[in-house]
Amino acid sequence: MTGSVPSDRIGVGARALDLLMPMHLRVDSDLSVLHAGPTMLRIRPASRLIGRALSEIFEIRRPRSFNPSLFSESLGQKVHLSFRDPPQTSLKGVIVGLPDGGGIVNVSFGIGVVDAVRDYGLTSADFAATDLTIEMLYLVEAKSAAMEQSRDLNQRLQIAKSTAERQAQTDALTGAWNRRALEMELARVIETRTPFTLMRLDLDFFKNVNDTVGHAAGDHVLQVVTRILGDETRSGDIVARVGGDEFVLVLHGLVDAARADRIARRIIERVAEPIDFDGTLCQVGSSIGSTMSVLYDRPDLDRMQRDADAALYRSKHCGRGRHTSATILSGFSSGPASTHAPAA
Amino acid sequence: MHGLTNKAIESFVRDTYGVDVWLEVARRARLDEPSFEAMLSYEDFVTRRVLDAATDCLDKPLDAFLEDLGTYLVSHPTTEALRRLLRFGGETFAEFLDSLDDLPGRARLAVPDLDLPSLELIDEGDEGAWHLHCRYPQAGYGHVLVGILRALADDYGALVIMDVVEHVEGRETLSIVLHDPAFAEGRRFELAARAS
Incomplete structure (x- = not known):
C-alpha cells in the first residue's frame, strides 16, 4: 500500500503557501496571528497583524459563536470578517485547523473587491494566479462601457420618439394641434x-x-x-x-x-x-x-x-x-x- | 458588421481629421445618417463603402489608414476605456501578448455579438520574438492590430518592432520582436478605474 497512494499529509513551505494563498493568516491555538500572506501585508502593516488576536483585528460576523476548539482539519469553517479599523473592508473565507492546534485563515474580498482594489491600490501581482479578480474587474469595466453606449442609444431613441409624437400631433403649417x-x-x-x-x-x-x-x-x-x-x-x-x-x-x-x-x-x-x-x-x-x-x-x-x-x-x-x-x-x-x- | 467597428472608424476620422472630413466621407459612402450607432448592427457593405470613401478622401492607402485607426483606438482620450480593457491583459507587454489568444473571448464577455478575428500567438524559440496569426472575417484586421500593438507597446514603455509579414486568404501574420521591455516610462495603469 506504499508508494502508489498519495499521502494525505504533506509538508508545504510557508513560501509556497504565500504564493498559493497570498491573503492567508496563520494563527496559533489562541487565534493569535503568527504569519500573514503578502497581500494581507499590503492591506495592513505587519505591526497591526502579527501577534494580535484575530478578534482584535477583525469583527467576526459569521459564525456568530466562534469556538476555535471545533476547527477541523478536514471540514473547515466558513468565516465572514471585517477589519475593526478603517477602511473596514469585509472579507470572506475559510478557516482550517492544523495538527499543532493552530489554524489557517484564507480569505478573499468577495463582492467588495472593486472598492478594495481602489482603496489599497492593488495590482494583479497581489492576487493568486487562480484568482478571477482581474477578470471580474475587466468585466465590470467592459460591461459599464457597453451599458453606457446602450444608455446613450436609448436616450437618442427617446428624443426621436417624442419628436415623432409631437409632429404627429401638430399641424405642420401653424404648429397648432391637428x-x-x-x-x-x-x-x-x-x-x-x-x-x-x-x-x-x-x-x-x-x-x-x-x-x-x-x-x-x-x-x-x-x-x-x-x-x-x-x-x-x-x-x-x-x-x-x-x-x-x-x-x-x-x-x-x-x-x-x-x-x-x-x-x-x-x-x-x-x-x-x-x-x-x-x-x-x-x-x-x-x-x-x-x-x-x-x-x-x-x-x-x-x-x-x-x-x-x-x-x-x-x-x-x-x-x-x-x-x-x-x-x-x-x-x-x-x-x-x-x-x-x-x-x- | 457590428456598429462598434463602424463607430470606431467614424470616431477616428472625426477626432483626427475633423467633422467636415467625416461628413464628406459619409456623403461619399452614401450613408443615410452621418453617424453610426455603436450598439446596432450594419450590413458589411456599409463598412467597405466607408473605408473606400475615407481612403479616397484622405488619399491614403488602406493599410496605413487601418494601422492609424488601431493606434487611435489605444492612444486617444475618446477611447481610453478600450486602452484600459486591453491593459487588463497583463502586467507587462510580454504578458499582454500571452493574453491575446483570449482577446476575442474577452470581447464577447462584454459585447456578446462582437465577432473579432481569432488570434494565435506562436513563440519563435528566441526570447522576445513571436508570430501572431490573425484569422479574420474581414481582411485588414492585421493592420489594425499592428496599430493597436504599436500603441500598446508605447503604453507599456516597451520597444517593439512589428509588421505584417504574410498575407494569405483568410489569414494575416504579424512578426513581433521585443527589443526592450522597459525602454521608456510608459503610462500608468491602475486596476481600479478613476471615477470619470
Missing part, C-alpha cells in the same frame, strides 16, 4: 370630467386673401391667427386647426360664460386687425360659437360639437365677426346656466 390630437384630448377631458369650454372659430373672407394676394399670404394669415389664439388663451389650453380656416379651442376649467364671451370678443377684435404680408395688408375676420361642459348633466362630445357648430352658424348668419354662446340656442332656454352669470 384633428387627431384634438379628438384624443377631448376624449380625455370628457372621461376625466374636467370642466371646459369648447369654441369653434371660422375665419371670414379668408378665401379672399388666398384668391387675391396668394396662397403664401393665406398661409401667413393662418400662422398669425394661430399665434393670436395662443396669446389669448392660457398655456394649458388647446388651439387646434381642424380644417383650412377652421379652428377649435379647448379652454380647460373655464365655466364662466361671461369670461368665455370676453375671450371670444378679444380674439375677434385682434383677428380683425389687418395682417401685413410683404407690404400687402390682408384683412380677415372671424366668427365664434361656443359651449361649456357645465351646461350639460352628462357632457357628450357629439352633442357639444353640434351645439358649438350651431352657435357658430348663428354668428355667421347674424353678420359675422361675433361670438354666440350655445346658451341662447333652443334647448338651453330654461337651463340654470343659460345666462352670462357665473355658472356652478
Whole structure:
C-alpha cells in the first residue's frame, strides 16, 4: 500500500503557501496571528497583524459563536470578517485547523473587491494566479462601457420618439394641434370630467386673401391667427386647426360664460386687425360659437360639437365677426346656466 | 458588421481629421445618417463603402489608414476605456501578448455579438520574438492590430518592432520582436478605474 497512494499529509513551505494563498493568516491555538500572506501585508502593516488576536483585528460576523476548539482539519469553517479599523473592508473565507492546534485563515474580498482594489491600490501581482479578480474587474469595466453606449442609444431613441409624437400631433403649417390630437384630448377631458369650454372659430373672407394676394399670404394669415389664439388663451389650453380656416379651442376649467364671451370678443377684435404680408395688408375676420361642459348633466362630445357648430352658424348668419354662446340656442332656454352669470 | 467597428472608424476620422472630413466621407459612402450607432448592427457593405470613401478622401492607402485607426483606438482620450480593457491583459507587454489568444473571448464577455478575428500567438524559440496569426472575417484586421500593438507597446514603455509579414486568404501574420521591455516610462495603469 506504499508508494502508489498519495499521502494525505504533506509538508508545504510557508513560501509556497504565500504564493498559493497570498491573503492567508496563520494563527496559533489562541487565534493569535503568527504569519500573514503578502497581500494581507499590503492591506495592513505587519505591526497591526502579527501577534494580535484575530478578534482584535477583525469583527467576526459569521459564525456568530466562534469556538476555535471545533476547527477541523478536514471540514473547515466558513468565516465572514471585517477589519475593526478603517477602511473596514469585509472579507470572506475559510478557516482550517492544523495538527499543532493552530489554524489557517484564507480569505478573499468577495463582492467588495472593486472598492478594495481602489482603496489599497492593488495590482494583479497581489492576487493568486487562480484568482478571477482581474477578470471580474475587466468585466465590470467592459460591461459599464457597453451599458453606457446602450444608455446613450436609448436616450437618442427617446428624443426621436417624442419628436415623432409631437409632429404627429401638430399641424405642420401653424404648429397648432391637428384633428387627431384634438379628438384624443377631448376624449380625455370628457372621461376625466374636467370642466371646459369648447369654441369653434371660422375665419371670414379668408378665401379672399388666398384668391387675391396668394396662397403664401393665406398661409401667413393662418400662422398669425394661430399665434393670436395662443396669446389669448392660457398655456394649458388647446388651439387646434381642424380644417383650412377652421379652428377649435379647448379652454380647460373655464365655466364662466361671461369670461368665455370676453375671450371670444378679444380674439375677434385682434383677428380683425389687418395682417401685413410683404407690404400687402390682408384683412380677415372671424366668427365664434361656443359651449361649456357645465351646461350639460352628462357632457357628450357629439352633442357639444353640434351645439358649438350651431352657435357658430348663428354668428355667421347674424353678420359675422361675433361670438354666440350655445346658451341662447333652443334647448338651453330654461337651463340654470343659460345666462352670462357665473355658472356652478 | 457590428456598429462598434463602424463607430470606431467614424470616431477616428472625426477626432483626427475633423467633422467636415467625416461628413464628406459619409456623403461619399452614401450613408443615410452621418453617424453610426455603436450598439446596432450594419450590413458589411456599409463598412467597405466607408473605408473606400475615407481612403479616397484622405488619399491614403488602406493599410496605413487601418494601422492609424488601431493606434487611435489605444492612444486617444475618446477611447481610453478600450486602452484600459486591453491593459487588463497583463502586467507587462510580454504578458499582454500571452493574453491575446483570449482577446476575442474577452470581447464577447462584454459585447456578446462582437465577432473579432481569432488570434494565435506562436513563440519563435528566441526570447522576445513571436508570430501572431490573425484569422479574420474581414481582411485588414492585421493592420489594425499592428496599430493597436504599436500603441500598446508605447503604453507599456516597451520597444517593439512589428509588421505584417504574410498575407494569405483568410489569414494575416504579424512578426513581433521585443527589443526592450522597459525602454521608456510608459503610462500608468491602475486596476481600479478613476471615477470619470
